[in-house]
Amino acid sequence: MVTTDEKGPLTAKKKSVIIRSCDGDEFLVSESAAVLSTSLKKILEEKEDRLIHLSDIDNKTLAMVIAYLSTHADDGLSDDLKRSFDQEFVSGKEFDVLKYLVLATDTLQVTCLCYTVAKKMADIMKNKLVEWVRREFDIQNDYTPEAEAEIRRLDAWAWDDRQLEDD
Amino acid sequence: MDRLSALPDDVLCHILSFLSTKNSVATSVLARRWKFLWTFVPNIDLGLTYGDDDVNLWTDTNLWNGFSKIIINRVMLLHKAPRINTFRLCNNLHDCREYELRAWIRTAISRSVRNIEICFNYNIYLPQCLFTYKTLVDLTLICHVDIPVSFDVYLPALKKLTLGIVRVKIDTPALRYIHAYEPISEDFSARALTSLMEADIVFVNEAPIEGDAIYSRNILEFLGRLCNVKCLKLSTTPMKVPDSAFSALTIRFPNLTKLELPVNWCLDWRLFLYLLGNADNLEVTCWIEPPHQVPTCLLSHLRTVTISLFECAEHEFELISYILGNAKVLKRMEIYFELHGIDLKGKFDGIKKISLFERGSKACELVFH
Incomplete structure (x- = not known):
């Protein structure tokens, strides 16, 4: 495909940018994929430089986000295919991986992926016992036993008749 | 740093927004940081829990798991998020008064709510402000909700409307989706639904x-x-x-x-x-009991046919044979067997019989369930 940029000359090659993770790995990404992230789009609009350094996203997470962006920038894929890609993308991923993904997509403002990942995390938490969530997600309970009992008493309805899973 | 607590509050609230309010209130016991996190979630979801068959749910209000007004009031008073995206309410305990419902809906509207769902199994008047709220996008009203017909409904931004047994005049020019239960009566009238x-x-x-x-x-x-x-x-x-x-x-x-x-x-x-005869561009049909005849014109553009509760009856085979033989661009036919009436052998014979039918479209795929 031949495109014309603002300066006039024709470029036969798609424009691309280099994105560097916090651990130094560099990824070559087409501009059409990069601009699906609102943050990257802003950076690209503001500076000429084609190298973007992301100081708080590791290479493993960045590779996943870029795979997502490239898939969604591909005009050859139908919306149905993209939707099933999204489902595949989050299924079976460890909670830790999802956590880094949700942070990265929040920073990069990739709204769709942030939504999909957050929903997946909520699905994991749904109908789980408090102890299960604390244990699996390493949350330190800093309530005194009295304070915790008081919360459970005030909002007793929230723990009523729920089918809870502890495995 | 624990794994979940490393996430910023707004990200945690985003995650909690996919849970019902009951589930997100339950997280308040995890640790001190979580105590009021749920109050900043941009949804209030005290709504009906849907199963597989929501139509049954609409008619059988005994299946509802409603919330008492004490719980609703507590949530409404503690909730602090400046914007509410979705507001869902389900009550079947006959304990809410009109002025209470009005106050809750006004609170939601004052925080720019976009989606509202209200399920009540007793007669209660809904406030007029709900029906003239210009930025409402999705509205669901289920069962026994009386809307006074003394005023008309004008919801210019509404994209999706789901109605249980509700009597209403609607004027919603932007409506793109409607799901309605018995939408015809003297009291129901709709202006042109051109965007639908x-x-x-x-x-x-x-x-x-x-x-x-x-x-x-x-x-x-x-x-x-x-x-x-x-x-x-x-x-x-x-x-x-x-x-x-x-x-x-x-x-x-x-x-x-x-x-x-x-x-x-x-x-x-x-x-x-x-x-069938007056839909020139029909590509997909799904039906439970196959019809006894299908207009020939239809077969020139039909791409997908789904048949449920297939009982291996002779007229059903005839119809399938007719469609397979004449539909020129058919890509996929899915057949769901009736689960109780047919044994394994019957199912096998049925599949064998259908597989041998001549096909007008070479690309057609047969799927049996």
Whole structure:
């Protein structure tokens, strides 16, 4: 495909940018994929430089986000295919991986992926016992036993008749 | 740093926004940081929990798991998020007063709510502000909600409307999706629904037997308003459409690409055939009981056919053979066997028989369930 940029000359090659993770790995990404992230789009609009350094996203997470962006920038894929890609993308991923993904997509403002990942995390938490969530997600309970009992008493309805899973 | 607590509050609230309010209140016990996190979640979801068959849920309010007004009040008072995206409320305990409901809805509106769902199983008046709220996008009202017809509904931004047994006049020019339960009565009227893309309509015919003629005329009139839809799903109870109503029928469905008849379609076969014959671009149909005949013109553009509750009856085989033989661009036929009536051998024989039928479209794929 031949495109014309603002300066006039024709470029036969798609424009691309280099994105560097916090651990130094560099990824070559087409501009059409990069601009699906609102943050990257802003950076690209503001500076000429084609190298973007992301100081708080590791290479493993960045590779996943870029795979997502490239898939969604591909005009050859139908919306149905993209939707099933999204489902595949989050299924079976460890909670830790999802956590880094949700942070990265929040920073990069990739709204769709942030939504999909957050929903997946909520699905994991749904109908789980408090102890299960604390244990699996390493949350330190800093309530005194009295304070915790008081919360459970005030909002007793929230723990009523729920089918809870502890495995 | 623990794994979840490393996430910033707004990200945690985003995650909690996919849980019901009950589930997100339950997280307050995890640790001190979580105590009030749920109050900043941009949704209040004290709504109906949907199962697989929401139509049954609409009619059988004993299945509801509603919230008492004490709980609703507590949540409304503690909730602090400056914006509310979705507001869902379900009460079947007969303990709410009108002024309370009005206060809750006004609170939601003052925080720029976009989606509202209200399920009550007793008569309660809804405040007028709900029906003239200009930025509402999605509205669901289920069962026994009385809307005073002294004022009209004007919801210019509404994209999706789901109605249980509600009597109402609607004026919603931007509406793209409607899901309505028995939307015909003297009190129900709708202006042109020109933007409508998708409709899911349930008719239950509560009229007396001799009232069929008027009832079916009302249905036809209502269907006329849906003439721009792309997807149409219709469920009805048995009835007969009088001949005179048919002769006057001139509706066409130029955009209809998907027609679905989920529950036993017993309205009147002639109406079904009329729909098929007047939808020039229909590509997908799903039906439970296969019809006895299909217009030939349809077979030139039909791409997908789904048949449910297949019983291996002779007329069903005939129909399938006819469709497979004549549909020139058919890509996929899915057949769901009736689960109880047919043993493994019967199923196997059925599959074998159908697989050997001649196919007008070489690319057609057969899928059995």
